[in-house]
Amino acid sequence: MTLLTTASSRGRGLGPRLRLAVFAALLALAAACVAPFTAGQPAAAADTYSISGTVSGAPSGGFPPIIQVTNTATGISSWAGAQSDGTFTVSSLPPANYTVLATVQGTTSTPTYGGYYGGASADKATPVAVTNADVPGIDIAVTAGVKIAGTVSSATTPAPLANTILHAYRWSGSSYDEVAFSTGWSNYTIGDYQYLPAGQYTVGFTGTWYGTRITNYPYCDQYWNGQPTLAKAGSFTLAAGEKKTGVDATLSTACAPVQRDAGADRFGTSATISAANYSPGVDVAYIANGMNFPDALSGAPVAGSKGGPVLLSQAGALSASVSAELTRLKPKKIVVLGGAGAISAALQTRLATYTTGTVERYAGTDRFDTSATISAKTFAAGVPVAYVANGMNFPDALSGAPAAGAQDGPVLLSQAGALSASVSTELKRLKPQKIVVLGGVGAITSALEAKLAGYTTGSVVRYAGTDRFATSATISAKSFAAGVPVAYIANGMNFPDALSGAPVAGSQGGPVLLTQASALSSSVAAELTRLKPKKIVVLGGTGAVSSALEKSLQAYLGN
Structure with missing residues (x-):
């Protein structure tokens, strides 16, 4: 059963950590509530169909998996919660190609698990074609995600800085693609409540939020290991479940525009x-x-x-x-x-x-x-x-x-x-x-x-x-x-x-x-x-x- 359809998975009212945690909890609660009724739910409209399958590999005792189905042409996503046995159905989908992502919410001390139909990361995902019938058998094996942590400070303000936006970039084989972002409220961690697949990463520290520069943000953009551009950034490779600490940045107001x-x-x-x-x-x-x-x-x-x-x-x-x-x-x-x-x-x-x-x-x-x-x-x-x-x-x-x-x-x-x-x-x-x-x-x-x-x-x-x-x-x-x-x-x-x-x-x-x-x-x-x-x-x-x-x-x- 589809719980929410949205053109963007990013909200604007809450901080990213709190927002994602609340959203995950609500989805989990909704999934638990609706699971007994899914067998008897009315059929979808004649021109919409469903994608169904099973999620495996999730740790026991945690949140149930959350399924995100994204239209590859429009970017519109539909979300649903899986049942306790890992089975899921996302309904009311018009004909299109879709990517299917399963995530299992982690905590500050445990990793978030995730995976796409077709592979662990977006660049390995296999699109699911919905044409004129329901599509079963879309099974997804989830694996432990990675985490990146550090501190953002400046030469004049050694304490952690608020309002800096942290961008995690993952190497796709041809370019660095932004896969997650967070805010530097204090010492930061990216990946507590976001699924980051294993791979090669770098991090950007900027004043840009949703493509817009934060008003009066005083610091120069910086990338991992003190580099001014993403092209020059250093990188590190993380295995499934690994956490990289010490990804720190000391920002400067002496930009060289x-x-x-x-x-x-x-x-x-x-x-x-x-x-x-x-x-x-x-x-x-x-x-x-x-x-x-x-x-x-x-x-x-x-x-x-x-x-x-x-x-x-x-x-x-x-x-x-x-x-x-x-x-x-x-x-x-x-x-x-x-x-x-x-x-x-x-x-x-x-x-x-x-x-x-x-x-x-x-x-x-x-x-x-x-x-x-x-x-x-x-x-x-x-x-x-x-x-x-x-x-x-x-x-x-x-x-x-x-x-x-x-x-x-x-x-x-x-x-x-x-x-x-x-x-x-x-x-x-x-x-x-x-x-x-x-x-x-x-x-x-x-x-x-x-x-x-x-x-x-x-x-x-x-x-x-x-x-x-x-x-x-x-x-x-x-x-x-x-x-x-x-x-x-x-x-x-x-x-x-x-x-x-x-x-x-x-x-x-x-x-x-x-x-x-x-x-x-x-x-x-x-x-x-x-x-x-x-x-x-x-x-x-x-x-x-x-x-x-x-x-x-x-x-x-x-x-």
Whole structure:
């Protein structure tokens, strides 16, 4: 019998521990009360069905199991209590695919047990398809969950801090997924009243609650072992029933919302940018020649869309820093951008040692054809937008790449006055809903802009400014709302640093704004004032963007 249906399992009135404990007690009481009557309950409506089965492995003498059935498409959950013998029925379910979770409430001294139909964790769950009949035999074996405990303090307040939100992240094999959260009322424990399956974990200590920053929360976000980002967080592995203690954090109010990602050279900078933003096990890493820009320009929006880095290389050899970063990343796939003149066949062969999957090459006969190939390998027809930029220079495409990545569209390279045959063919295939021309009429002529109308079901618009800096500001203003989480600043007179930063910017929903080494243009300054980014990242060393300019960027930060 279904006791409660809700679109979210999180309440807002009580603290997480008290709320979960009360909820579990109520469900257990309700289950005990309704169990004698389930045999005689009326049949469900004709268009709804039930899932039933048995829970095994629960410790004796505790709470009865609680069953959560979640519609995989809508996220709506139905809850029911199991009977004393572990059998359960969740009824009134419309046709859909569902995940089924059983939990057995623990205490501060005993673990919470749990398990999904199909496995111990969400990533192992087997969806249950409800079509036009009841589904019996959904049996679940529960195992002991894990616990994580520690203390949150600050340098100025050694006592435990209230109001810090603790986030438990579990490694799914490709990324860290948040599986539980709690509040730091004092010394904290995650897992007393929440089922956490065995596995590899890390913890975040933040002021963000349900996606909203707590008003006047004074501390910087931190992740396990004092790291500023989840990508850099340390981790630990817990076996079933194990409790990890000492996962402490000393928080600081001295945040660094303006930071610099730089290496010893363009290759080292690309490795540094990757290490700051991507966790091991990424789906894909892209390798591009760092001595020229066209291939990486076309690959940057693809990397941003797919959530992988662009790492720069010489044609025949990886730098030590990029080699080390690929070793850390262990990507599931590597994609080489450009032909054998850009990345040699021998280097492509060596790249196989860095991935658990395949090494592929996306290349054409020239830079224009390569941009068409990269697009064709990545984007389906009917994309929301396609960007067209001059392929003989880098600034416009560089600024457009984050916007393209954020909107899941390609950047296609062109000469000023005419499309290549391959790009024309790709635009015909794509049938984009809109085309955006990047740069002024010196980059893409008005005549070509007019011809582009024949390739889209919508409009053709131009994003341009008086120079490369103003164009980057215009592209940002047309693409990103105020209050972006991050804005990236890169030298506009050279391409390598921004090439590596563009995919990250696209995946994080922020622009790349171009500058000279020591001063912002008035247009970029005005755009930063409008954006009020929560964080600013400078790309490259002090030769690319000076320390004085870096310091001045503090004035543009939002709250």
